[in-house]
Amino acid sequence: MKPIRVVIVGGGFGAVQFAKNLRKKLRPADCEILLFNRENHMVFHPLLADVAGASINPDAAAAPLRQMLPGVGCRTERVHRIDLAASEIEFADGNGDLSRLQFDHVVLACGAESNLGIIPGMSEHAFPFKVMRDAIELRQHVVHQMENAEAETDAERRRWHLSFVIVGAGFSGVEVGGEINELVRSSTRFYRNFKKEDVKVMLVHSQGQILPEVAPTLRDFAKKKMEKAGVTIVLNARAVAATHEGIELNTGGMIKGGTIVCTIGTAISPLIQQLDVPKEKGRIRTTPDMRVEGHTNVWAVGDCALIINAFDGKPSAPTGQFAEREGRQAALNLVRVVRGGPTQPFRFKVLGQLCSIGGYSAVAEMFGMRISGFLAWLLWRGVYLFKLPTWSRRIKVSLDWTWDVLFPRDLGFLNTDASERITHAYYRPGDFIHRQGEVARVFSVIDEGEVEILQAQGDQEAKLVAVLGKGDFFGEGALLGNRPHETSIRARSVVRITQVGSAMFSEIAESFAPFRELLANAVTQRSGDLWRRLPLAKSLLDGEPLSPLLDPLPGKLLSKQTTLADAIQALNESPTGQLFVLDEKQQLWGTFDRNDLYQIVARIAVTPESKEADSALRTLGEILPGGCVHATLEDSLLAATATMLDHRSSWLPIVQSNTDLRPVGSLRAEKISSRVIQKIGIAPGQAKAAS
Numbered sequence: 070m071k072p073i074r075v076v077i078v079g080g081g082f083g084a085v086q087f088a089k090n091l092r093k094k095l096r097p098a099d100c101e102i103l104l105f106n107r108e109n110h111m112v113f114h115p116l117l118a119d120v121a122g123a124s125i126n127p128d129a130a131a132a133p134l135r136q137m138l139p140g141v142g143c144r145t146e147r148v149h150r151i152d153l154a155a156s157e158i159e160f161a162d163g164n165g166d167l168s169r170l171q172f173d174h175v176v177l178a179c180g181a182e183s184n185l186g187i188i189p190g191m192s193e194h195a196f197p198f199k200v201m202r203d204a205i206e207l208r209q210h211v212v213h214q215m216e217n218a219e220a221e222t223d224a225e226r227r228r229w230h231l232s233f234v235i236v237g238a239g240f241s242g243v244e245v246g247g248e249i250n251e252l253v254r255s256s257t258r259f260y261r262n263f264k265k266e267d268v269k270v271m272l273v274h275s276q277g278q279i280l281p282e283v284a285p286t287l288r289d290f291a292k293k294k295m296e297k298a299g300v301t302i303v304l305n306a307r308a309v310a311a312t313h314e315g316i317e318l319n320t321g322g323m324i325k326g327g328t329i330v331c332t333i334g335t336a337i338s339p340l341i342q343q344l345d346v347p348k349e350k351g352r353i354r355t356t357p358d359m360r361v362e363g364h365t366n367v368w369a370v371g372d373c374a375l376i377i378n379a380f381d382g383k384p385s386a387p388t389g390q391f392a393e394r395e396g397r398q399a400a401l402n403l404v405r406v407v408r409g410g411p412t413q414p415f416r417f418k419v420l421g422q423l424c425s426i427g428g429y430s431a432v433a434e435m436f437g438m439r440i441s442g443f444l445a446w447l448l449w450r451g452v453y454l455f456k457l458p459t460w461s462r463r464i465k466v467s468l469d470w471t472w473d474v475l476f477p478r479d480l481g482f483l484n485t486d487a488s489e490r491i492t493h494a495y496y497r498p499g500d501f502i503h504r505q506g507e508v509a510r511v512f513s514v515i516d517e518g519e520v521e522i523l524q525a526q527g528d529q530e531a532k533l534v535a536v537l538g539k540g541d542f543f544g545e546g547a548l549l550g551n552r553p554h555e556t557s558i559r560a561r562s563v564v565r566i567t568q569v570g571s572a573m574f575s576e577i578a579e580s581f582a583p584f585r586e587l588l589a590n591a592v593t594q595r596s597g598d599l600w601r602r603l604p605l606a607k608s609l610l611d612g613e614p615l616s617p618l619l620d621p622l623p624g625k626l627l628s629k630q631t632t633l634a635d636a637i638q639a640l641n642e643s644p645t646g647q648l649f650v651l652d653e654k655q656q657l658w659g660t661f662d663r664n665d666l667y668q669i670v671a672r673i674a675v676t677p678e679s680k681e682a683d684s685a686l687r688t689l690g691e692i693l694p695g696g697c698v699h700a701t702l703e704d705s706l707l708a709a710t711a712t713m714l715d716h717r718s719s720w721l722p723i724v725q726s727n728t729d730l731r732p733v734g735s736l737r738a739e740k741i742s743s744r745v746i747q748k749i750g751i752a753p754g755q756a757k758a759a760s
């Protein structure tokens with residue numbers, strides 16, 4: 070008889086136990102087991118903090134799946150879709166080509182993903198702490214920060230390099246905080262420019278206690294011990310934003326630090342999100358025997374599943390301990406199904422909790438006993454050593470740990486060149502992105518928000534030169550001219566930016582002629598260049614107020630909900646052809662003019678699906694990109710004119726202020742030209758010079 074085919078999606082704690090136990094019970098002739106995992110190894114998460122703290126080598130915490138699972142077909146491929154009706158998975162092979170494969174049973178064990186998007190700026194500036202790459206990159210970065218601190222001459226900046234902020238003080242936050250503290254403090258003796266006192270490791274937690282999962286006595290011990298080791302613990306404070314400089318707290322303050330590690334925020338894997346099965350808080354709801362509700366051949370275990378524990382009637386915790394037991398018991402249930410027997414509900418009594426807090430200390434709750442300190446640390450190491458999947462790994466880790474006790478931690482790191490990277494950055498209103506006179510390091514493209522270009526002449530206070538918005542770029546002039554920035558750039562609203570490092574920028578500019586041309590045009594088109602060529606025009610507009618030249622608001626204001634058909638009609642009826650689009654709070658969201666209309670029509674013409682949908686009934690909120698450059702009533706006429714010149718725009722919406730984006734009118738190029746001509750008329754000498 071043909072063997073049944075069981076496909077397992079995932080290669081973590083749950084999946085490995087499932088595959089192992091199923092292989093033990095069913096012979097290859099009866100059952101083919103195929104395990105699909107994005108990586109070719111299983112990550113042993115409890116040891117990630119040790120990797121980040123350089124006390125073990127990364128390969129010791131990553132066990133190759135095919136060596137762990139003899140008799141199981143291990144495939145390093147990502148599953149893109151599961152078609153439950155057809156009992157098929159769709160996956161991408163090594164070349165990126167999509168293939169389909171039939172199954173008799175499928176096991177969903179794809180865990181959870183980190184989700185830094187829950188706090189503005191975290192995805193741009195913080196390190197997640199979930200997969201092996203996170204731990205390796207964090208370790209590299211921590212050592213790099215020590216090297217930066219050694220080279221830094223400014224004492225405040227040096228302390229910034231040596232400040233490490235960990236967001237979240239659950240198990241992983243405490244473990245990684247303890248490890249970073251240990252690594253940096255124990256390494257200060259190898260550096261000349263800083264001492265232990267300059268190092269700051271901060272744990273920020275929204276609750277009143279760290280480690281909410283363990284007993285109060287152990288929490289207190291952990292807190293005291295960590296504080297004694299130099300870790301600063303900030304309780305009852307939530308991070309509300311992260312920037313290049315540090316994190317902003319809900320209490321109003323800012324914690325500065327060159328390294329942010331975010332250990333909070335998880336999201337269910339995209340594969341599970343798109344699956345049409347019952348879910349609760351994103352996790353798949355299962356029947357007591359761990360089959361997905363409504364299906365007889367679909368199983369779910371681990372962090373992606375919501376399984377009620379028959380031991381206490383509560384949902385199982387998203388931990389490795391639970392995932393392992395679920396994997397094992399679900400495999401036994403599948404065997405029962407194959408043999409025609411009744412399945413059993415998932416039941417598990419938690420064995421205990423273990424958490425390392427750095428400095429050869431840990432807290433542990435095992436079999437009803439509570440221990441802390443060095444003994445708990447030995448227990449922690451012993452338990453995890455025993456839990457490691459293979460003997461080769463156990464020996465490797467024990468050698469690493471012995472080495473760590475006897476010798477200093479390894480400070481070697483790969484100096485990856487930041488100038489060859491693309492990064493993303495988040496700024497709050499008022500944050501400087503770069504300052505006049507600084508060396509140019511990146512080319513920046515604005516993804517969201519507006520920035521101000523400011524310029525100071527001599528000792529004078531910096532003046533607003535122009536405003537840039539979504540899709541605009543800056544930094545190219547200084548990079549191409551190999552000179553410091555001639556202006557400062559400051560965030561006017563919340564700003565998200567994509568930054569291209571200087572080396573990568575030069576390479577693209579040299580290799581791609583169209584990009585080079587675009588940049589050359591931008592440099593000559595920019596108002597700064599124009600003002601240099603037409604100093605009289607600049608002097609005539611300087612100091613002029615903006616409000617006398619304002620056109621009133623158009624009779625009809627559009628909203629994000631306005632349909633394209635209604636917007637076109639409003640455009641036809643408008644004498645200026647310049648319309649405002651407002652959001653739900655009546656703030657300026659975008660603009661709509663003939664240019665936008667031409668672009669929409671062009672898009673519809675080349676996108677077949679847009680033709681199919683009734684485009685005329687789609688709303689502006691769906692069709693337009695949103696965000697438009699604008700000036701405020703508080704800005705000078707000169708700055709508003711420069712903003713229009715920089716955008717080759719014949720008009721500019723004007724809003725109340727930086728914080729109140731209600732539109733008040735618009736500024737048109739003709740009015741500015743008339744004003745200049747009028748002024749030249751008043752001053753004939755100047756008019757002659759201008760000609």
Ligand SMILES: Cc1cc2nc3c(=O)[nH]c(=O)nc-3n(C[C@H](O)[C@H](O)[C@H](O)COP(=O)(O)OP(=O)(O)OC[C@H]3O[C@@H](n4cnc5c(N)ncnc54)[C@H](O)[C@@H]3O)c2cc1C
Pocket residue numbers: 078079080081082083084105106107108111112114115116117118146147148149178179180181198199200240241338340370371372373387388389390391392423
């Ligand atoms: C830093 C850290 C420390 C931890 N410490 C502990 C601890 O001390 N004790 C404890 O009990 N728990 C701990 N945990 C929690 C524990 O690691 C998780 O609960 C456990 O890993 C969940 O197991 P899982 O099998 O559900 O998923 P995972 O172990 O996360 O494995 C999921 C796998 O699925 C793969 N995958 C996802 N989507 C796809 C796809 N579409 N196609 C193919 N493959 C895919 C992923 O690449 C991954 O390999 C820790 C977690 C972290 C992050």
